[in-house]
Amino acid sequence: MSSTSPPGGKIEQVKLDIKTWPLPKDPPLGMPALFLGRDTKTYGEAGTGWVEYVPEYECGGIYGKTAPDYQCPFTLAHHDNNLDLNKRDAGSDTPNKEDRKLHVMIASYRDPLCPITLFNLFTKAAYPELLHVNVLMQNDPEVDDHCLKVYCKMIQEHKDNAKVGGNHEPLKTHSLRNSFDLDAQCPHADQVYIHEIHAKDAKGPTFARGMLSADMDQQYHDGKLSPQDYCMSTDSHMDFTVHWDKDMVEMWHAAENEYAVLSSYVNDVERMADVNGRKEVPHLCMITYTSNVRTHATKCARALPRPKLTNAVWGAGLSFSKCHADLKAQVDPHTPHIFDGEEFNRAARFFTHGYDIYTPNASHVYHDYHRSQANPVMHTWGKSFSREEKIYSEYRLSTMIDLAGGEKDKDKSMAMKRSKYGLGDRRTLDQLIDFTGFGLRERKITIDGKNRCGNTRWVPFREHTKGVNYIPRFDVEENPLDPPDETGIWHEGQGKVDEISGAGAVQNKILEENMVTVKKGVERAIETADVMRAEKEKETFEGQVQNSDSEEEEEESSEEEYETHIMGFNDVPDHVAKKIAAAVQNSRSNSILHPPSQGVSSKVSNLRSSGNTQISISHHGFGHLPLPIKLGVIVLTLGLCLTFLLNMSSNSGRKVLRKRRKLKRNV
Structure with a gap:
């Protein structure tokens, strides 16, 4: 869109002419277009069908370059870092983008396709010598093949x-520098780090990716990884196009944003040939609500000339960025057993750290959906499921984005958001809600009925005074070591904490609801105890002494009581919920992951050292609890003690009754 300059020299604002194609019309082949979907009920006729993709909109909105506030990443007036996008680090001897390392993070659970993924990754790379792969391998060593060993075996078989001639094709490599050493016994094996844990210790994808983040963080502190290196995370059952690494780097640079994160759900391997010639790519832009927030209803983008700015919806199947993004928004390891909610939660953390999610305009990484989903072994990680751990994980994720079910105490909630795995300080949660259009606090799909799968406008922010390569520091409790940056939202003078979170009144209201929940739980426990006592008295006086069937019924009743209390208290702060659960059943689980932050004195061991997470658990202590919660716990404990005494009394009565019957028979 060209602007016109009248005699006064002022630029006349001209609206962009953005084409649309209502359903059932289709855009012309080769026209950059975005599919909005068919949901007229939620978004109306204007929010369905196809819309033309106009990159200029991302910086100036409907007026494009003629907008008075037109600005794009790295064209900001306040950007005074003079950061050269082609420099790796100050003083680096590898200034070209082709010479930066590319670190690939892969989480694998008993996946026989993991070695094939390594094989495709290295043999099809343009610069295999620059690849450094971290694999979190969750295997049963007695049953499953070792990912790296089988990769080496595959290489040898092809060689x-x-x-001699055989069934395998000769080994084909695509290195542009002839760096793939065919004479080596196992080329590039020294560039693969295998972090191995037993499959029985697996606790889901976020737990695994959290360990990979810890490995990456350690490599950064060891000087083996630079914030200006490239980082990519993907799955363990993937295929790649020839020179995929070079193409991914070029595509990232095409976004012209140092804070860009390329992410999507990738296409199936069957679409590698792009048989319809439409150059279609998956486009993430919608969510739904389950126990948390789930990425939902993947849309389609067609013939994109460059990566497309999205409304901050991120997919774990493919994520490509500079490593400073992954170092700042590491995967939270304190969220075991989570499959729904982890992706949008991390998207929120990327966004608030100043990062922008882009839909890749071309597919270079593909997912082997058929073979991976058909393997039943890969879906067995849920056998180690712990309901308490999952409840805690959902509570933690909900806290970060103000969903119902999170921490109700305002100070503790803010402490969690400012901790190592919390939110960033470049943008606010309110900005995220406005940008995505998702009413997180009210669990609304849309706040205004507008479909944001189309053209979106970039949200400006103030860059950290220490620059993009600055990585925040945290202590062993995961609390920040550095004072708030003067350009950040946590800094005094940038706004009160309540205003920043946009949830001051909401938090107070939720805290009151929390107290009501505790009281209801106590009343439920006492009522349950009364019912149980009445039933047992009736059994005793009617002389209906039960045998083994009775014991099974009592066990089921105990199980139901336990479930009732967990359900009753799954919305209270974790330390309270845990105390209540412990009082009900003396802590059924001894492996709950708790955060070593927000005042909880815990020490986190090095995740790399043994391949297992070791967490020393300690709590605030009863003395630190608010008075209403103290009273609730005390009343509940007394009720449980009373129930126990009544049970003992009932059992004694049964024994006396049995003795009397025996005496009568003997007489």
């Missing part, structure tokens, strides 16, 4: 085949 042997070239010598």
Whole structure:
């Protein structure tokens, strides 16, 4: 869109002419277009069908370059870092983007396709010598094949085949520098780090990716990884196009944003040939609500000329960025057993750290959906499921984005948001809600009925005074070591905490609801105890002494009581919920993951050292609890003690009754 300059020299604002194609019309082949969907009920006719993709909109809105407030990433007036996008680090001897390392993080659970993924990754790379792969391998060593060992075996089989002739094709490599050493016994094996844990210790994807983040963080502190290196996370059952690494780097640079994160749900391997010629790519832009927030209803983008700015919806199947993004928004390891909610939660953390999610305009990484989903072993990680751990994980994720079910105490909630795995300080949660259009606090799909799968406008922010390569520091409790930056939202003078979170009144209201929940739980416990006592008295006086069937019924009743209390208290702060659960059943689980932050004195061991997470658990202590919660716990405990005494009394009565019957029979 060109602007016109009248005699006065002022630029006349001209609206962009953005084409639309209502359903059932289709845009012309080759026209950059975005599919909005068919949901007229939620978004109306204007929010469905196809819309033209106009990159200029991202910086100036409907007026494009003629907008008075037109600005794009790295064209900001306040950006005074003079950051050269082609520099790796100050003083680096590898200034070109082709010479930066590319770190690939792969979480694998008993996946026989993991070695094939490594094989495709290295043999199809343009610069295999720059790849450094971290694999979190969750295997049963007695049953499952070792990812790296089988990769080496595959390489050797292809090499042997070239010598003697056989079923395997000769080994084909695509290195532009001839760096793939065919004479080596296992080329590039020294560039693969395997972090191995037993499959029985697996606790879901976020737990695994959290350990990978810890490995990456350690490599950064060891000087093996630079914030200006490239980082990519993907799955363990993937295929790649030839020179995929070079193309991914070029695509990232095409976004012209140092804070860009390329992410999407990738296409299936069957679409690698792009048979319809439409150049379609998956486009993430919608969510739904389950126990948390789930990425939902993937849309389609067609013939994109460059990566497309999205409304901050991120997918774990593919994420590509500079490593400073992954170092700042590491995966939270304190969220075991989570499959729904982890993606949008991390998207929120990327966004508030100043990062922008882009839909890749071309597919270079593909997912082997058929073979991976058909393997039943890969879906067995849920056998180690702990309901208490999952409840805690959902509570933690909900706290970060102000969903119902999170921490109700305002100070503790803010402490969690400012901790190592919390939110960033470049943008606010309110800005995220406005940008995405998702009413998180009210669990609304849309706040204004507008479909944000189309053209979106970039949200400006103030860059950290220490620059993009600055990585925040945290103590062993995961609390920040550095004072708030003067340009950040946590800094005094940038706004009160309540205003920043946009949830001051909401938090107070939720805290009151929390007290009501505790009281209801106590009343429920006492009522349950009364019912149980009445039933047992009736059994005793009617002389209906039960046998083994009775014991099974009592066990089921105990199980139901436990479930009732967990359900009753799943919305209270974790330390309270845990105390209540412990009082009900003397802590059924001894492996609950708790955060070593927000005043909880815990020490986190090095995740790399043994391949297992070791967490020393301690709590605030009863003395630190608010008075209403103290009273609730005391009343509940007394009620449980009373129930126990009544049970003992009932059992004694049964024994006396049995003795009398025996005496009568003997007489």
